[in-house]
Amino acid sequence: MAGSPRNDFTWSRNTDTESIYGLIQYTDKKDLSRTDIMGLTAHAFRIIIDREEVEVGSYSFFDWQLRHAEALRNLGFTVRTTGRQNHVSPTPEELETALEMIQTSLDAGIPALSWDLFIPEWGVIYGYDDETRMLQCRDVRRDSEMPYEKLGRGEVTELYLLTITDSKPVDRRTMLRGALKLALEHAHVQQFPAEESAGHANGLAAFDAWIHAFEQRMANPFGNAVNTGKVCDAREFAVQFLQELADNGTEPGEESLRQLARQAAAQYAIVAGNLSIMRDMFPFPHGGVPGDEAAATRSIELLKEAKNAETEGIALLAQMLELLEREAKAPVSKPGI
Amino acid sequence: MQAEKQPNSEQELVARARAGDPDAFGELVRRHRAKAVGVAQMLTRDTYLAEDIVQEALVKAFLKLGSLVDEKRFAPWLSRIVRNEAYMKLRRGGPHGKERPFTAWTGFSHRGGAAPSTVSDATAVRFVQRKTEQLDIDEVLFRLGQRALESAQQATDPSQALLRKELIDGIRSLLHCLTSRERDVFERFFLDRLPPQDIAVLLNTSVASIYNSISRARTKVQHERLRVHVSMYIEKRRELGKPKRKLLAPPSIRIAWKGDE
Numbered sequence: 001m002a003g004s005p006r007n008d009f010t011w012s013r014n015t016d017t018e019s020i021y022g023l024i025q026y027t028d029k030k031d032l033s034r035t036d037i038m039g040l041t042a043h044a045f046r047i048i049i050d051r052e053e054v055e056v057g058s059y060s061f062f063d064w065q066l067r068h069a070e071a072l073r074n075l076g077f078t079v080r081t082t083g084r085q086n087h088v089s090p091t092p093e094e095l096e097t098a099l100e101m102i103q104t105s106l107d108a109g110i111p112a113l114s115w116d117l118f119i120p121e122w123g124v125i126y127g128y129d130d131e132t133r134m135l136q137c138r139d140v141r142r143d144s145e146m147p148y149e150k151l152g153r154g155e156v157t158e159l160y161l162l163t164i165t166d167s168k169p170v171d172r173r174t175m176l177r178g179a180l181k182l183a184l185e186h187a188h189v190q191q192f193p194a195e196e197s198a199g200h201a202n203g204l205a206a207f208d209a210w211i212h213a214f215e216q217r218m219a220n221p222f223g224n225a226v227n228t229g230k231v232c233d234a235r236e237f238a239v240q241f242l243q244e245l246a247d248n249g250t251e252p253g254e255e256s257l258r259q260l261a262r263q264a265a266a267q268y269a270i271v272a273g274n275l276s277i278m279r280d281m282f283p284f285p286h287g288g289v290p291g292d293e294a295a296a297t298r299s300i301e302l303l304k305e306a307k308n309a310e311t312e313g314i315a316l317l318a319q320m321l322e323l324l325e326r327e328a329k330a331p332v333s334k335p336g337i
Numbered sequence: 338m339q340a341e342k343q344p345n346s347e348q349e350l351v352a353r354a355r356a357g358d359p360d361a362f363g364e365l366v367r368r369h370r371a372k373a374v375g376v377a378q379m380l381t382r383d384t385y386l387a388e389d390i391v392q393e394a395l396v397k398a399f400l401k402l403g404s405l406v407d408e409k410r411f412a413p414w415l416s417r418i419v420r421n422e423a424y425m426k427l428r429r430g431g432p433h434g435k436e437r438p439f440t441a442w443t444g445f446s447h448r449g450g451a452a453p454s455t456v457s458d459a460t461a462v463r464f465v466q467r468k469t470e471q472l473d474i475d476e477v478l479f480r481l482g483q484r485a486l487e488s489a490q491q492a493t494d495p496s497q498a499l500l501r502k503e504l505i506d507g508i509r510s511l512l513h514c515l516t517s518r519e520r521d522v523f524e525r526f527f528l529d530r531l532p533p534q535d536i537a538v539l540l541n542t543s544v545a546s547i548y549n550s551i552s553r554a555r556t557k558v559q560h561e562r563l564r565v566h567v568s569m570y571i572e573k574r575r576e577l578g579k580p581k582r583k584l585l586a587p588p589s590i591r592i593a594w595k596g597d598e
Binding site for chain 1: 370371374375378379384388560562563564565566567570571574575579580581582583584585586587588589590591592593
């Protein structure tokens with residue numbers, strides 16, 4: 001395997017997953033680890049890339065309200081969301097809705113997920129004070145107070161908010177089955193209409209988009225560094241998630257599932273390894289010189305190889321899903337349920 | 338955790354909106370506005386114009402709800418109206434086109450025939466009020482200017498006159514955050530609808546300085562409007578006896594940003 005394997009899974013560069021993990025710590029599902037959350041939301045299998053220049057916001061080019069709700073639903077949560085991803089700052093009425101959501105959630109003991117608090121990344125709001133009119137917020141840049149009126153008026157001037165409103169018990173098998181479905185859909189189906197994609201692609205097609213940007217020598221140094229970091233981080237979690245699945249299963253009759261997970265982990269290790277080489281070639285934040293002839297040629301090789309491995313990996317995930325679906329249809333064959 | 342009220346089905350909302358329920362239409366607007374603005378922005382690449390287009394499209398949608406054949410197809414139907422509206426605006430010369438007619442808007446109260454029979458005038462007026470409250474400050478002020486010109490006609494309709502008075506009073510109360518000079522420019526620009534060139538002549542200064550004043554004043558008024566709104570919201574919470582503050586344990590996010598280095 002190329003690159004050095006990662007063994008610290010106490011943080012993630014994918015700030016929405018990191019924030020979601022943060023929120024879940026205040027709920028009845030706080031026993032789920034970061035690796036669990038990355039895998040069971042299918043965020044570990046996520047990749048979105050813009051073919052024109054690997055623009056910096058590629059990783060956030062998806063319908064947040066829809067996809068975040070879908071990921072959290074898979075863990076048994078009901079959520080409430082508001083805001084719009086269109087660089088339009090909220091009206092006073094929209095701000096009021098957001099404040100009301102934040103306060104309702106905090107009063108119930110769970111922080112709120114938001115966006116662009118101190119940097120255009122996802123972060124968490126975990127306190128409010130009506131007298132000072134300040135929200136207590138944390139994102140990867142800072143932990144600080146922010147005036148109520150500033151919400152949705154950060155660097156990119158748009159509001160996004162998600163709160164957890166309910167939690168129902170879901171067994172791990174069901175979560176895993178749901179996550180595999182989400183991962184497969186993300187891999188194969190473009191998740192926005194072609195006319196609104198603005199050159200972005202998700203799943204396997206995203207590798208082609210990335211390769212295209214390098215072929216045209218158009219990869220933006222900063223955007224490429226940011227997105228390499230995010231996707232690499234996700235795949236490192238994918239390896240860890242699958243590896244834990246392969247190692248920790250104890251029930252008899254599960255050997256075939258563990259076997260498939262082990263094989264899938266090996267494929268994702270190739271993806272993560274190749275991306276970690278690129279991460280070293282294009283270090284964040286300045287991002288090196290992706291337009292350089294040798295660097296571009298090497299990156300194209302690495303990405304092609306990564307795509308092949310990812311294709312294999314996805315096929316293995318499909319087999320795992322098939323196995324779980326069969327098991328779900330015939331629950332009697334499984335002891336203890 | 339609080340149990341959430343189940344949202345109404347789209348179909349049900351459309352049916353209720355058709356029957357003249359402004360709240361149902363408001364809910365439809367809330368659900369689809371962002372998408373509609375997205376579509377308009379994609380076509381016009383202009384935030385201001387996109388908002389304008391969506392505003393008009395929503396008014397048209399409200400008036401034309403009766404022509405929607407399949408109640409389940411509200412979203413694509415609205416999207417088409419937005420597109421048509423955008424194309425119409427673009428043909429007229431985009432943001433710098435000569436006129437931005439608000440005929441549909443003014444038509445509510447004066448031309449009863451323009452509204453479908455299922456929608457009473459009273460409902461339409463309430464709808465206009467609700468929508469107006471959500472408008473961008475520029476839009477509100479421009480429209481107020483336009484309405485002021487029509488005041489003679491409106492004097493015959495007391496409810497309309499009252500509505501307008503409340504609106505103007507509301508806007509004027511926001512203007513106290515401006516310096517007297519900014520307020521002067523602001524009122525001439527938004528309420529009298531004078532072009533910056535004319536204001537510059539009137540106030541014996543450069544056009545650039547008028548543009549600066551307008552821009553500064555606009556930002557201040559917008560911020561003031563937010564501040565007042567938040568104050569009212571907090572006041573409401575206080576009356577309801579809601580908690581004043583809450584601070585949970587800090588979340589586990591690692592502060593690791595290196596981009597500033």
